[in-house]
Amino acid sequence: MADRGDDGAALQFPILIGDIGGTNARFAIVADAASEPGAPRIVQTASYASIDEAVRQAVLDHSSIKPRSAVFAVAGPVDGDEIALTNCPWVVRPKAMFSSLGVGEVVVLNDFEAQALAVVALGDEHLEKIGGGNAEPNAGRVVLGPGTGLGVAGLIHSGGKWIPVPGEGGHMDIGPRTDRDRQIFPLLETIEGRISGEQILCGRGLVNAYHAVARANGVEPLFSTPAEITAAALAKSDAVAEEAVRFFVTCLGRTAGDLALVFMSRGGVYLTGGIAQKIVPALKERNFREAFEDKAPHRELMKTMPIYVITHPLAALAGLGAYARTPSRFGVETAGRRWRSN
CATH class of the missing domain: 3.30.420.40 (ATPase, nucleotide binding domain)
Incomplete structure (x- = not known):
């Protein structure tokens, strides 16, 4: 050992x-x-x-x-x-x-x-802000990033040190909120009967969401990779891809909001990884921030919490x-x- x-x-x-x-x-x-x-x-x-x-x-x-x-x-x-x-x-x-x-x-x-360590190692030039107020200097922070899987970590300050809190938060359950969600969720591929964050909020999860949206619309999917789906969505050239990315972004906002409440992230929520960097225009759409803040009875608290996309490639x-x-x-x-x- x-x-x-x-x-x-x-x-x-x-x-x-x-x-x-x-x-x-x-x-x-x-x-x-x-x-x-x-x-x-x-x-x-x-x-x-x-x-x-x-x-x-x-x-x-x-x-x-x-x-x-x-x-x-x-x-x-x-x-x-x-x-x-x-x-x-x-x-x-x-x-x-x-x-x-x-x-x-x-x-x-x-x-x-x-x-999480990178959050305090990087300067402002490597952060793109998406709404909220100013980050409190020594307040709790949370980092999440859709990639091959969905990574999650917290960061707290105590005793003059920054303490990362690792975990496997990407495997938390995630569920529907709206009528449209309730049409899409039954069509998502599960893992042993569960729909966890990683079944939506990662590369293969985006493909899973895209196929579910296509099935809900009764059409054949045209794309098979995350890159194809995001490119079509950002170009607004395919309605199914657009909805899949919007669904992805909304679910990411909800999950980020949940984690922000867990860590009381007045120091900010930080999105990292290649997928987040590629879909910044979609993250700036109203539905992402709205999903993040839709946490009654704490909506006003959520409005104060800043969200950042980490743009540093490494x-x-x-x-x-x-x-x-x-x-x-x-x-x-x-x-x-x-x-x-x-």
Whole structure:
């Protein structure tokens, strides 16, 4: 098992950082405490048999810098010495990395912990605001992002530190609100009888929603990928795609509002990932913010909470870089998630 860990203890530089998603993995090396992460290396997880192979071939073989430590953020719960990813066949084995990668220490976080860390690591130039008031400096925050799955994390400030709160909130149940919803929801593909957030609010979820809308309208679907659906919707060239994206955005607003209430997110709600960045015009339509605020008896409270789209293309790496340089700034619990070779 992992060491109990010292939450604020510095890692040895250089530090390899990696954001491991279901589809893509992004790596960089932080040379020292004064340096930003180096040039990123981005690979498709399907192109490599393992994370170790990807690091060796895509990073170490192209760099003269040899990392002494590693910090990875993975899409899945961190439990034990063999960490399986939720939407990717890779298994992270930190102890094996001591020999396979030549590092002496490995920390493994949840991918949306890294996204939460990015919220305080990024400047305003990487945030696009969608309504609400001003963020309170040390108030609670929430991060969610539709991608290969639906990632969720909270962020709270206590004892002078920012503390990310990881979870699997993308698997919460989601249900209909309107008469039109009640026509669409029975046509959605379920998972063991459930409709969770991920059945709508991710790439495959958008396709699921699009097919359900087409069936509700009694027409044949024309598209099979999220990119095709969003492109047609934003171009206003296909009515089914437009409704599917509007349905997607409305459900995202409702879910974001629920999470904002859980974390009392007066510090803001942050949407991250490629899908959110691509559909900013749709998120600026009235239905998104309306769905977010429609939380009686707390509508007035919801109106004050700002929502931001994180526009930085590698936000999680920026968050990991901030943690790697100054771990004492963050209250990251590493017990059971920090491995040392001796």
